[in-house]
Amino acid sequence: MAKRKLAPRPGILDIEPYVPGKSKVDGGGPVTKLSSNENPFGASPKAVAAFKAAADQLSLYPEGSAAALRETIGAFYGLDPMQIVCGAGSDELLGLLAQAYLGPGDEAIYSRHGFLVYPIVIMASGATPVVAQETDLTADVDTILGCVTERTRVVFLANPNNPTGTYLPFEELKRLREGLPEDVVLVIDAAYAEYVLKDDYQPGIALVDATPNTVMTRTFSKIYGLASARVGWAYCRPRSPGC
Numbered sequence: 001m002a003k004r005k006l007a008p009r010p011g012i013l014d015i016e017p018y019v020p021g022k023s024k025v026d027g028g029g030p031v032t033k034l035s036s037n038e039n040p041f042g043a044s045p046k047a048v049a050a051f052k053a054a055a056d057q058l059s060l061y062p063e064g065s066a067a068a069l070r071e072t073i074g075a076f077y078g079l080d081p082m083q084i085v086c087g088a089g090s091d092e093l094l095g096l097l098a099q100a101y102l103g104p105g106d107e108a109i110y111s112r113h114g115f116l117v118y119p120i121v122i123m124a125s126g127a128t129p130v131v132a133q134e135t136d137l138t139a140d141v142d143t144i145l146g147c148v149t150e151r152t153r154v155v156f157l158a159n160p161n162n163p164t165g166t167y168l169p170f171e172e173l174k175r176l177r178e179g180l181p182e183d184v185v186l187v188i189d190a191a192y193a194e195y196v197l198k199d200d201y202q203p204g205i206a207l208v209d210a211t212p213n214t215v216m217t218r219t220f221s222k223i224y225g226l227a228s229a230r231v232g233w234a235y236c237r238p239r240s241p242g243c
């Protein structure tokens with residue numbers, strides 16, 4: 001038999017490792033990585049107490065479908081728990097979305113200064129990342145739409161974006177969705193939804209409800225100061241009947 005060289009799928013070795021911000025300073029002391037938007041206030045004392053109480057159960061597998069958490073998130077936001085998926089941080093959910101919708105030959109678009117995890121999950125799925133230039137460090141709907149080809153399957157948009165802190169008003173988000181083909185998934189990464197106080201901003205729940213191809217991701221890492229617990233969730237369309 002001809003000898004084949006062991007190699008991962010194309011694209012894997014092209015991934016540039018994610019480099020987190022520095023977590024040590026000269027002189028020691030606790031460091032809050034603002035480049036990763038760690039919450040300098042820490043977690044709620046109630047969350048800390050719950051975490052300590054869970055220490056007795058470390059040997060048990062968690063309930064895999066995160067039913068209790070999905071019920072609670074659903075009650076808090078008025079959403080159907082069946083349309084919520086929890087993950088080990090929203091990073092895992094971004095990876096799962098890429099795995100589910102992308103493969104070799106496909107393209108996925110993100111904006112020039114978009115969140116660094118997008119190119120990683122796109123390349124890990126074997127697909128090709130396509131970078132849409134920004135205007136004033138802000139995602140540009142027309143430029144993103146101009147990047148769409150027959151191969152486009154996913155658009156990743158952080159709204160608001162990390163690291164630029166800029167955002168698209170809901171009207172622009174709707175215009176983006178309307179301009180995208182139906183077989184393209186729009187992933188609205190609303191990791192910082194809680195931080196926006198502008199009237200023209202919406203995290204994207206209404207767009208998930210109104211369209212068959214939009215997903216919103218959220219995280220407990222930033223606003224709740226729970227980065228170490230790795231808790232993220234996605235709000236998705238219900239499974240269509242007959243599927």
Ligand SMILES: *Cc1c(COP(=O)(O)O)cnc(C)c1O
Nearest residue numbers: 089090091158162191219221232
């Ligand atoms: C921090 C961050 C995430 C991922 O957070 P998790 O800790 O994996 O939930 C996703 N998107 C953006 C834009 C972020 O800044």
